[in-house]
Amino acid sequence: MSSLIGEPFQVSSYPISTKTRHDKVHNPTYASYSRDFPGHATVTVQAEGIHIIDLSELHTVASHTCGSNVAFSGPASSRCTPEGDGRVCTTYALISSAPEVAVKNRNRTVWIMKQKILGGTLDKSDKHEIVLPHEVTHIYSDDKSSKILLVSSTGDISVADNELNIQSTLICPHQQNFLDVFFFPGTSCTFLPPHENLPDTVIVFCSSSDSTLLLSIVSVTGKDITIIGKNQVSTSHGVSGRKIQHHVIALSCSPCGVLSYINESHTWAAYQLEVNSLTTSVTQIGETLALAQSSRLNGHSFGCGMCLLSVGSSLVLLATMTGTPSSEISILLWDMRYGVVIASHAVPIPSALAPSIKLGINMSLLLADAGQVLLTLCPANVSRTASSTSESPYRSVVYIVPLDPNLKSTIAGAIGKTPATSQWLAPNPKAETLADNDPRSILLIDMANHLQHNEPHKADEAFFRWVKEHTSASESSSSNALSISTPDGAASEALYGYGFVKELLALFFAKEYTEKPQYSPRVTRHLIESCVVSAGMVEGRLLTALKQHDDWDEMISLAKALIDKQQKPQTDPEVMDVDSNKTWTPTLSAYMLMCVSYPTSPAALRLAIRKHLPDAQDLISILELLDGWTIGGTEEHRGGAAPPYDKTISFLQVLLDASFVSLLQFPPSHELLRNIMSHIEPEIELHERMGYLRGALEPFARVQNRIVKERAEGTPRETPNEWRKRRKHQEQQIALGVGLYRLEELII
Structure with a gap:
């Protein structure tokens, strides 16, 4: 659809072991990217170890083999520092369980593994163990302050130095279900209040409770940790006629404060965060989108079959499984402010993942270097289905998805994207299906028959007779569901209905009823004046259809x-209404x-x-x-x-x-x-x-038009007799003389 998303290519693939069982289910593979080690990704593989990959040359620069009985509670993080004539790669691994880790220290242990890189060769790895005061599932390396931030699934946050000596801890017990946590450099956060001294890091912690998304915003400066805002967002958005599921299955947040989520009903909403000295406001931007549930493979757990990544401003990257006829992964770039797909790309399911499609696929997107996004795919629920002694055929795969580094949210980029967006959205919930015995269905059939017999006037008569009957009925019985009171009243919608009006307009504009639709300006004008018509009811938009007729x-x-x-005079012409919510x-x-x-x-x-x-x-x-x-x-x-x-x-x-x-x-x-x-x-x-030139040049124009027509139609070459006649005619034309415009032909 667009060059904004390039062809993804595989970085690495890893086998998935099912020999070990753990109390808590973790992803088989994690990927992370640290600004302290630019150009390199850290891949954590359960029951195997940790690999540091050069993203430019796609090869492993360092590895730490940890053994088949080691489980990780989250993605490891790596940083690189110069030392002597080489570099030292320091990796922080979050250990969930290992033979040498005591049961009481599970999920609280971090292994610090250092390896010196000398001109492309690896030195012996050095490892030592640190036990933290609380559990840890996420680790973040602050490249500005050189601090290490450790976050648990309950919201406990610690600030430590390079050797994980704890400097301060913020205990925030949460009884809710942890979803995700986002780290942003303080200088990039535009949703904070103006302040001379910006924090080193801003953390947005997201959890859920029932039908509510809970947000905690934390500021970290040096070793000081402060909660600067809390708020909550309802996740009960749903679609009429569809069972509403409230649980969040995908989440994203940008340094601009644009937060978006998708719930189990595949309903997608976006909000703008604003933090000031008193409160934290959350304002919805754009419309709530009802995504088409294109695949039964999209699970109902967080990150399974669907994931989100903010790529700046209101632009969000969505990776999702699509279903029949062939399962594939669609990567879509959305602008949530305008609710449109800016670009899309389809990735076939890799053969290494094909056996695990029925189990579901866990997905994650991660922003790496400018113009690069890491997509990690791994089977879900493998440890629950495979026996503890079986050799697993499953594998996880890490991709690089090239992305235009100059992406911006603009109205110019959103214009014209509605047709391409419609295939990713669920049908309009207002478009109800009419029953066979519904009087509106009978009217549609009657009008269609008249139009097919080229009798548009009879179709008009049938429509207005039907309107008169139901309008009269409304005067005698106010309880009639198909009555109208005023042209723009709510009863008008009850009389017509979205689906009925859409099918009625299709009689005049679509070719599915007749090869040459018969247009009725009277009926169309009546519907418009009754305020029951929207632009999207007609394919190609209503105004375009009106112009064509x-x-x-x-x-x-x-x-x-x-x-x-x-x-109309403006109140203040000097004011720039940049963030206005008025309709464009x-x-x-x-x-x-x-x-x-x-x-x-x-x-x-x-x-x-x-x-x-x-x-x-x-x-x-x-x-x-x-x-x-x-x-x-x-x-x-x-x-x-x-x-x-x-x-x-x-x-x-x-x-x-x-x-x-x-x-x-x-x-x-x-x-x-x-x-x-x-x-x-x-x-x-x-x-x-x-x-004045027309009479003299007209013969040449006719000849040129004939030649062009013959070439287009593939007319056979002229016979010798035809050529002699044309030659004689040309000589007669030359004898007439045409002033300055004279044609001479030399035959050799």
Whole structure:
């Protein structure tokens, strides 16, 4: 779909052991990336060890074999420091259990393993053990302060030095279910209040309780740890008619404070975090998205079959399993502010993971170097299904996904992405299915029969007869579910319904009922005036369909609305409304550019102008645009922001035909009309001069057109007799003489 996401390539693959059992189930493989060791990823493999991989050359620079009876409670972290004539790689491994670790120290033990790298060769590894005061599942290396941050699944946080000597600890017991934790350098966090001394690190700790997502925001400066904000978000978003599941299965957070989550119902919502001196606010951005449940393989546990990664601002990368006809992993780049897919890429399920598809696949995304994302795939629930003595056929795989490093969230990047986004969203929940005995279904069948027999007037009569019957019924029985009270009231929606209106419009715009749909402006206008029509009900958008059927009434009414909005005085023109939540509307210039460029029916356009733009004051705004678009005439450099010149002149002619008398009676329009005339008169003179050449050049134009047509249609070459006739005709034309334009042919 786009070059923003490159072709993923495999970094490494590791076998998964099922010989050991643990009280707590951990991922078979973890991947981590530290700014203290740029260009290198640390891969932790259960029952095997830890590997440090050079991402540029895709080879292992250091390994620590830990044995088949060792289990890790989380991803290891590595940092590299210069020492003498080489470098020392220090790896911190979080140990869940090992033969040499006492039971009481499980999940509290960290192994510090150092290995010196001398010109590409490895020195002997040195290892020593540290027991922490609390459990630890995440470790973060702060490259600014050279501190090590240790976080448990209950929210306990410790600050330590390079040798894990604890300097301070914040005990935050949580009874909730831990989800994920995010670490950000303080200088990159834009959701913090303005402050001269920014923290070294900001930690966003996420857990859940029932149908609530709980957030704790922690500031770390030196060895000082402070909770600077707490808040909660409801995870009970659901879709009508679908069983609502509240548990969060995927989560992301950006340094800009954009937090998003997906729940078990595959509903996706995004929020903006803001921390100030008093409170922490959480405001939803964009609309809640209902993702299409494309695969039954997407599990209901965190990270299984689906994962998220924030790549800056409101841009979020989604990796998800898709189902039949062929299972694959789709990588989608979403802009949550606009709710669209910016780019997508499909990755076939690797053969190393194929046997484990039925068990589910755990996924994780990790931001590495600029332009690189690490995707880790490993089987889920292997230890629960395999016997303790079996040799596992399962493997985990680590990929690098190339990503454009200059990604930004812009409205220009989101425009035009709606059609590609629709396949990833669930059908609109309002689009209910009509029962066979529903009177609306009977009406649709009746109208479709009339349209197929080229009787649109009878279809109109059937529709308005049906409306009259149910409107009359509403007057005698207020309990009737299919009654209406006011054109824009709630009862109007009860009468029509989303699905009914969509199918009704399909009769006029879609070709599934008849090869040439019969358009009904009366019915369409009635539905619009009843406020039951939305733009997305018609494939290709409603306004485009109206233009294709020369229904300019609603088009010009929208132009009138944009003119009124443009003429409305602003409260403070000096204020930049960057973060406004107001609905975006197009400018009059952009809208009229589309209207003028599209094929026009003069009669329908004249009627629409007279109806919606009777005031000459409103026409001034349009005339000013047309005045600018007529400058330059037919010259090619007009392109870009101006419509085709012939379309501009055609639209201007219809506009003047419809309202020339009104413009003459309005003095402010006179100067504009004179300017437009001064731009058009040179084009008229040029057209007249070019007309003199038409008679002389017309034979050559006909010959050229015939040759082009013959080449396009594959016409056989002419016979000798045909060639002699054409030759004779050409000689006659030459004898006539055509002044400066003379053709001579030399035959060798």
